[in-house]
Amino acid sequence: MRQSIRGGDLISLADVSRDAIVEVLDVAESFVEVNQRSIKKVPTLKGRVVASLFYEESTRTRLSFETAAKRLSADVLSLAVASSSVKKGESLRDTISTITALGIDAVVMRHMASGAPWQVSRVVPSIRVINAGDGQHQHPTQGLLDAFTIRQVLAERAGTRGSETGSELFHGLRILIVGDIRHSRVARSDIAAYLALGASVTVCAPPTLLPTEVSSWGVEVATDFESALAQADVVGLLRLQVERGSGGFVPSLREFTSLYGLTAEREQLLQPHALVMHPGPMNRGVEIDSSVADGSHAVIERQVANGVPVRMAVLYLTVAGGEGDL
Amino acid sequence: MSTFIIRGGTVVHAANSERADVLVRDGRIIEVGIKLDGTAATEIDASGCLVGPAFVDLHAHLREPGNEAAETIESGARAGAVGGYGAVVAMPNTTPTIDSAAVVGYVYERARHAVIDVAVAGAITIGREGKNLAPMAEMAALGVRLFTDDGNGVQHGGVMRRALRYSSALGVRLAQHCEMDDLAGSGVMNDGPLAARLGLAGRSALAEEIMVMRDIEFVRASGGRLHFLHLSTRRSVELVVAAKADGLDVTCEVAPHHFTLSEDRCASFDPVFKVHPPLRSMADVEGLRLAVARGDIDAVATDHAPHTPESKDGTFDEAPPGMLGLETAAALTWGAVNGDAHAFFNVLSRRPARVAQLRAGELGVRRIAHGGDVAPGEDASLVIFDPSDSWTVNRHALQSRALNTPFHDMVMTGRVRGTVVGEPVWLNGEFR
Structure with missing residues (x-):
């Protein structure tokens, strides 16, 4: 377990400790303030070059990382894989x-193959590697921003700042993750982060969309979706890849929705304080009804907004080693 | 041809062993005994070593023709000599496929001057496509005794059953790469909780075991002789052991990587650990080791599969499956047999020689018989193995053209001092 990501890579959340995660969340909180200033820029990474290398299409993650790097005053070198020598x-x-x-300090990469960032870190150990999603393995900054969002909302409700609470607000917190966990890198990173922070995690999905022996990950498996919804403090939904619906893991999207969709009717089962999250992009009408996505439980827009400060924190800690002014 | 004497070693026979010298003249063992007169003979010191029949590998990908950048018959044979092998069976998944007398003839031509004997396996189906039977009789007439689509299993049940029937009249043996494609899918490592955590697609053990079950029933129903290549699970071995008890003519091999390395290695995402069938759970690794020690396995076979560094440089998903094996198999097998020298020579030489029919002399481009007793009158296919020599594997120091050994930097106990194929071809670190 790594006690801090300072000066290191960020490839997986499976090998970072609770303290390391709390450190990122605390730093991210100070970057939220930077993002509220009229001049949203700090000189922390001035003179550093961050390359973004996306082998898979992505809108929000790529924009969010590049915005984060620019607000830290880094030079951003963006390689458009589709039109390059690749x-x-x-x-x-x-x-x-x-x-x-070309003299880069860090590479932010997304790749369709699980483990691709490990290959890169072996080839260029002197360059910081930040995983922006690899295959079905990990998406660590999504896990961090999801944890950040939960802490932020709960802290506000308690009338305090998240950084005053460490990991306290996660103790005893019941988090339910629903949907295509088997193929989801977001689920793997979320589960690692939530468990490290002390939450209890339950997963619920058709058995074909659960990873092999998922209970060995330290999570509960719920077979009754509706009673699990009624007990949850946080419900994390996942995007059902449309091709999985027709590819035989479930008979049809319609059947998936009827059994595991967060419909307006099922929303009624939630506790009043429960949060509904989704990493995007959403299939409205499949895993989540439109009215739920836009309803009072949803914190989905916050997740998107928190992407930038959390990624600023990750770049600051890994590339600058946490040195320099915020 | 020369005269030489291997002095002071422990000669390992099929049932017993003795401290004895071995006198060889003109490629044949002349005398085995104590303090033989070595006048006019070159002396080879074997004190502290085991002396037995040179190893026989049932499963080597020598990559020629078609992928000479990864390996050639010449370099693969050198790797074999260093590993203690007197003969290797070259697999037919080349480009073009070894599926006709013409390609067998080409490979023989290339193998004629190799440092050790090379036997050839032909394909079961044309192009290893699993559809139309390859002309097995035509290849058998040139001395081919094993047929396999290795790299692919023969998927179609009707085709496999027909192949077993057809081949049963030819005095040859089929060898199956057991993995059902529909169950293995696009998997790249053992299916299970680790693959799930790593987000890598799994290749199920069932993909192997179900084909083993299926083919055993084909042999029971239709006859034929069948060899199961690189079994990787305990259950597969149990199935074959039960089939043998039923009197079926089936044999099986395991590869050193499968009884040495577990799937945990894949957590590094290093494609050097990607192989088909995949590295399995620790329980399977231990089960296979036990099966080797117990004699349930007919052969330890390397599945030596060289790949160029470029091709093994990509992601785990993209990299081709396979790892080097010829130069590390002996030490790893020695580790598995718990010091039982008879078991050691049984699985590395005597039984595989029987499976591949290498016990008779000259055939194809093979010069001598292999896997026989160390006794007067036998061909001199011999290995001198030092069971206590410790060494560290260095991928850059291997004879193979490729670098993809999963054992780089690993310390091995037991090392081949000399390999004799009629004459010494590799001795004390040098080719002769």
């Missing part, structure tokens, strides 16, 4: 060597 068959290793030769 298209011409260049290997991951050669692409990394090439951009390394």
Whole structure:
């Protein structure tokens, strides 16, 4: 277990400690304030170069990382994989060597293959590698921003600041994660973060969409979705990849929705204080009804807004090693 | 041809062993006994070593023709010699596939000057596509005795059953790569909780076991001889052991990586640990080790599968499956047999030689017989193995052209001092 991500890579949340996660959340909180200033920029990463390398399409994660890097005054080198030499068959290793030769300090990467960031960190150990999602493995900054959002909302309700509470607000918190956990890197990172912070996590999905022996991860498996909803303090939904619906993991999207969708009727079962989260992009009408997504339980827009300060915190801690003015 | 004497070793016979010298003249063992007269013979010191029949590998991918950047017959044979092998069976998943007499003839031509004997396995179906039977009789006439679509299992039950029937009249044996494609899917490592955590697609043990079950029933129903390649689970071995008890002519092999490394290695996402069938759970690793020690396994076979560094450089998903094995198999097998020298030579030499029919002399481009007793009159296929020599694997120091050994930096106990194929070909760190 790593006690801090300072000066290191961020590839997975499975190997970082509670203290390391709390540190990121605390730093992110101070960056929320930066983002509320009229001039939303600090000189922390001035002179540093951050490359963003997305082998898979992404709108919010890429924009969020690039915005975070720019607000820290880093130079951002953005490689559009679709129109680059990668298209011409260049290997991951050669692409990394090439951009390394341009003198970068960090690479933010998304790749369709699980483990791709480990390959990069082996090739260029001197460059910080930040995983923006690898295959079905991990999406650590999403896990961090989800944890940050929960703490932020609960702290506000308690009339305090999240950084005053450490991981306290997670103790005894019941978090339910619903949907395609098997294929979800977000679920893997969320579960790692929530468990490290002391929450109790329950998963609920058709058995074909649960990972093999998921209970060995330290989570409960709920078979009754509706009673699990009634007990949850937080409900995390996941995007059902439409191709999974027709690809045989469930008979149809319609059947999935009828059994596991968070419909307006099921929303009635929630406790009044329960939070509803979704990492986006949503399939409205599949895993979540439109009215629920826009309803009073949902904190989905907050999640999006928190992406920038959390990624600023990650870049600040990994690339600058937590040194310099905020 | 030369005369030489291997002096002071422990000669391991099928049932007993003795401290004895071995006198070889013109490729044949002349005398085995104590303090033999070595006048006019070159002396080879084997004190502290085991002397037994040179190893036989049923499963080596020598990559020629088609992928000479990864390995050639020449370099693969050198790797075999260093590993103590007197003969290796070259797998047919080349480009083009070894599925005709013409390609067998080409491989023989390339193998004629290899440092050790090379036997060839032909494909069961044309192009290893699992559809139309390859001309097995035509290849058998050239000395081919094993047929396999290795790399692929023969998926279609009707085709496999027909292949077993057809081959039963040819005096040959089929060898199956057991993995049902529909169950293995696009999996890249053992299916289970670790794969789930790593987000890597799993290849189920069932994909292997169900094909083992299916093919055993085909042999029971239709006859034929069948060898099961690289079994990776305890259950697969149990199935084959039960089939043998029923009197079926089935044999099986396991690979050193499967009884040495568990799936945990995949957590590094290093493609050097990607192989088909995949590295399994620790329970399977221990089960296979036990099966080797107990004699449930006919052969330890390497599944030596060289790949260029470029091809193993990508992500775990993209990298081709396979790992080197010829130069590390002996030490790893020695570790598994708990010091039982008879079991050691049984699984590395005597029984695989029987499976591949290498016990008779000259055939194809093979010069001598293998896997026989260390006794006067036998061909000199011999290995000198030092069971206490400790060494560290260095992928850059291997004979193979490729670097993809999963054992790099690992300390091994037991090392081949010399390999004799009629004459010494590898001795004390040098080719002769």
